[in-house]
Amino acid sequence: MKLRLKQRATTLAIFFALMAVLGSMVVVSGVAPIRASSGHWAITKWFLAFSKNRSVATHSLGIKAPELDDLGRVRRGAGHYETACANCHGSPLRARSPVALAMTPTPPLLPPLVERRKPRELYYVVQHGILFAGMPAWPTQKRPEEVWDVVAFLVRLPQIDRDEYLRLISPETRPAPLPTADGVATAPLATCTRCHGADGGGGPGGAFPRLVGQPSEYLLDSLEAYAAGERHSGVMQTVAAVLTDEERRVLANHFGKMMAPGTDPTASPEDSEAIARGRKIAEHGLPDANVPSCIDCHGPGEQPISENYPRLAGQPTWYLERQLRLFHAGHRGGGANAHLMDTVAANLQETSYRDVAMYYSSLGNASQEDD
Amino acid sequence: MIMHAVNQSLQPILDRPRRATFSWSRRSIARWALLAVTVCTGCQGPQSALSPAGEGAEQIAALFWAMAIGAGMIWLVVIGLAAYALRIVPQPHDKRSSRRWVIGGGVIVPTLLLSILLMFGLAILPALVRPAPEGSLHVEVVGVRWWWRFIYPSPDGGSFELANEVRLPVGEPVQFDLRSADVIHGFWIPSLGGKVDMIPGRQTRLTLWPTAVGTYRGVCAEYCGASHAKMAFDVVVMPREEFDAWLRQQAQDAIDPSEPDARRGSEVFLKSGCGGCHAVRGTAADGSIGPDLTHFGSRHSLAAGSLENSPDNLRRWITEPQSIKPMAVMPGYHTLSDADLASLIAYLQGLE
Numbered sequence: 001m002k003l004r005l006k007q008r009a010t011t012l013a014i015f016f017a018l019m020a021v022l023g024s025m026v027v028v029s030g031v032a033p034i035r036a037s038s039g040h041w042a043i044t045k046w047f048l049a050f051s052k053n054r055s056v057a058t059h060s061l062g063i064k065a066p067e068l069d070d071l072g073r074v075r076r077g078a079g080h081y082e083t084a085c086a087n088c089h090g091s092p093l094r095a096r097s098p099v100a101l102a103m104t105p106t107p108p109l110l111p112p113l114v115e116r117r118k119p120r121e122l123y124y125v126v127q128h129g130i131l132f133a134g135m136p137a138w139p140t141q142k143r144p145e146e147v148w149d150v151v152a153f154l155v156r157l158p159q160i161d162r163d164e165y166l167r168l169i170s171p172e173t174r175p176a177p178l179p180t181a182d183g184v185a186t187a188p189l190a191t192c193t194r195c196h197g198a199d200g201g202g203g204p205g206g207a208f209p210r211l212v213g214q215p216s217e218y219l220l221d222s223l224e225a226y227a228a229g230e231r232h233s234g235v236m237q238t239v240a241a242v243l244t245d246e247e248r249r250v251l252a253n254h255f256g257k258m259m260a261p262g263t264d265p266t267a268s269p270e271d272s273e274a275i276a277r278g279r280k281i282a283e284h285g286l287p288d289a290n291v292p293s294c295i296d297c298h299g300p301g302e303q304p305i306s307e308n309y310p311r312l313a314g315q316p317t318w319y320l321e322r323q324l325r326l327f328h329a330g331h332r333g334g335g336a337n338a339h340l341m342d343t344v345a346a347n348l349q350e351t352s353y354r355d356v357a358m359y360y361s362s363l364g365n366a367s368q369e370d371d
Numbered sequence: 372m373i374m375h376a377v378n379q380s381l382q383p384i385l386d387r388p389r390r391a392t393f394s395w396s397r398r399s400i401a402r403w404a405l406l407a408v409t410v411c412t413g414c415q416g417p418q419s420a421l422s423p424a425g426e427g428a429e430q431i432a433a434l435f436w437a438m439a440i441g442a443g444m445i446w447l448v449v450i451g452l453a454a455y456a457l458r459i460v461p462q463p464h465d466k467r468s469s470r471r472w473v474i475g476g477g478v479i480v481p482t483l484l485l486s487i488l489l490m491f492g493l494a495i496l497p498a499l500v501r502p503a504p505e506g507s508l509h510v511e512v513v514g515v516r517w518w519w520r521f522i523y524p525s526p527d528g529g530s531f532e533l534a535n536e537v538r539l540p541v542g543e544p545v546q547f548d549l550r551s552a553d554v555i556h557g558f559w560i561p562s563l564g565g566k567v568d569m570i571p572g573r574q575t576r577l578t579l580w581p582t583a584v585g586t587y588r589g590v591c592a593e594y595c596g597a598s599h600a601k602m603a604f605d606v607v608v609m610p611r612e613e614f615d616a617w618l619r620q621q622a623q624d625a626i627d628p629s630e631p632d633a634r635r636g637s638e639v640f641l642k643s644g645c646g647g648c649h650a651v652r653g654t655a656a657d658g659s660i661g662p663d664l665t666h667f668g669s670r671h672s673l674a675a676g677s678l679e680n681s682p683d684n685l686r687r688w689i690t691e692p693q694s695i696k697p698m699a700v701m702p703g704y705h706t707l708s709d710a711d712l713a714s715l716i717a718y719l720q721g722l723e
Contacts, residue, residue, distance in 0.1 A: 285647065285658070285660070287658075287659045287660050288552075290660050290700055291660075292644070292647030292648045292658055292660055293647050293658070296641075296644040296645075296646050296647030296658070297643075297644035297647060301655075302655070303641045303642065303646075303655050304638075304641075304642050305642050305644065306642045306643050306644070308706065309644065336706040337706050339702055339703070340644070340702045340704075342702060343700055343702060
């Protein structure tokens with residue numbers, strides 16, 4: 001009995017050793033095809049899809065979705081989708097690129113797929129990508145809110161038709177002729193204006209930050225920081241990194257020298273208490289907590305302020321609040337002067353972020369000072 | 372058995388001929404003199420409790436010397452007795468006389484001496500913490516990590532703020548009202564008097580009475596964080612008339628710079644947001660987080676006694692404050708252009 005067991009074990013060991021040798025020979029000889037052109041066997045395809053779905057379902061278990069029913073989020077998600085996702089996954093406006101269709105596995109058409117997925121699963125896939133499948137991770141892991149913007153768009157995607165999609169990605173309500181910037185190809189400029197508006201005003205409803213009213217120096221510093229990965233954003237890094245130095249300079253000048261039109265303030269008057277609190281902090285800071293005033297660097301005031309600092313008046317509430325949160329978490333990064341915000345981020349209480357953001361967005365006009 | 376071994380090993384020492392092995396060669400005298408000079412120069416300087424320039428400091432120094440000399444004498448007596456018992460009369464002593472020595476030298480004499488010392492110490496304490504007489508100068512001091520806010524009464528009745536340098540009239544009592552903005556600090560000008568802690572949520576008091584004109588140095592005497600060692604201030608004691616003139620001048624607003632470079636510097640100061648934290652009275656800069664800079668150019672040092680107030684040091688402080696004072700609230704303005712920096716330095720140093 002004992003002897004037979006031992007014999008069997010030996011036989012098994014020899015069998016596995018032979019298999020290993022055989023397997024190595026297959027790999028080393030290179031006879032196994034790695035080509036995408038022939039696709040997967042049906043069983044491989046099923047197995048990969050099954051294991052992928054299981055992994056996504058398990059790993060996304062702890063993720064809590066924020067409020068996604070927000071037109072601003074959907075607009076921002078749509079804007080980035082058009083820039084980065086539509087080429088492979090198609091959109092209500094255009095079919096998938098033949099290049100994408102020649103991939104194995106093929107990037108799926110999303111409308112039927114997203115209906116079967118929970119928002120947290122979509123978030124997990126957009127944030128982290130999928131190994132061996134060509135689905136890239138979000139360019140930075142420090143901006144979950146951006147990923148949720150895309151998820152907010154994706155969950156609505158099945159109901160979005162061509163016209164609706166067009167309205168989402170080119171939201172010009174005030175029709176303005178596509179501006180031409182000296183020496184810049186129209187394409188990069190169109191990428192800017194598609195979201196930020198031809199007038200740089202951030203589009204209707206304040207879905208995007210305003211570029212108009214910002215000095216060229218600050219805009220260029222920001223574009224360069226995005227391009228170098230020093231300011232973190234899956235959306236803006238994607239756009240800024242592929243521009244040439246010259247394009248970044250001309251685009252920054254283009255928006256930097258624009259005259260600021262009036263805006264529709266995004267804060268409602270019933271928030272006046274919060275605005276008053278925010279105004280107090282903006283004008284006087286919180287000296288006991290080592291929080292300096294905002295206006296000494298960001299305006300508005302009678303003093304001219306540095307061309308390297310952003311003007312905050314008129315920026316949408318969500319944007320300013322998000323920036324403060326990012327600074328607080330150490331995730332914002334930014335240009336050469338971003339470290340000046342460290343003290344503020346360390347000492348301003350999170351409960352005040354919204355107040356300050358609402359005060360600045362209530363100001364409505366991005367450049368009242370004439371420097 | 373063990374005792375025997377110990378005795379045997381001690382024998383060579385005990386059997387040594389009784390004569391002095393230490394000879395005062397010329398070299399050793401020079402060596403001792405050098406050591407004495409080195410140690411004594413450590414007692415001089417602007418920050419020494421051993422070269423007092425104020426009444427409190429004189430009492431403290433007297434107490435120190437009395438204790439040091441007394442302790443030295445006691446040490447000599449004890450060592451003398453030990454030598455007597457070991458070398459001169461090593462035989463067992465009479466039980467009764469031994470007991471007298473133990474009770475007398477071990478209980479009665481220390482009790483007596485320590486009581487005298489305690490009385491001496493307690494006697495000078497009230498003078499050190501007593502409020503200054505009516506009509507004396509009051510200076511409010513706030514300890515902030517890691518610098519000093521000094522609030523002086525202004526000649527016209529109000530008050531105004533200075534930082535990191537305190538000036539006092541000689542021969543008059545001055546009362547410091549001490550507070551802290553964050554953690555416990557200790558206010559200490561060793562040359563002028565004792566030290567008192569500055570405790571958050573409380574006001575403490577210290578009265579000093581400078582007796583000699585001169586420049587001294589005060590420090591934080593209670594560990595308060597990363598840059599505790601960089602939290603100092605200059606103390607200038609001056610004749611009454613000079614002090615009055617200084618106070619009048621410091622109470623005034625900053626004078627607008629006339630020189631073009633400095634004028635440009637004042638613009639750099641405001642547009643870079645310096646006024647968010649610093650005040651320059653008479654300008655739009657009204658921040659109160661950092662030191663008041665209205666008369667920055669008249670100060671001896673910068674960064675709370677960390678560096679001499681020179682253009683090069685100021686440039687270093689503005690561009691890389693963290694390398695001078697770790698964890699200071701001031702961020703580095705290394706992004707300013709060279710031209711802007713030069714103008715800014717000209718402006719700040721011109722604020723006299």
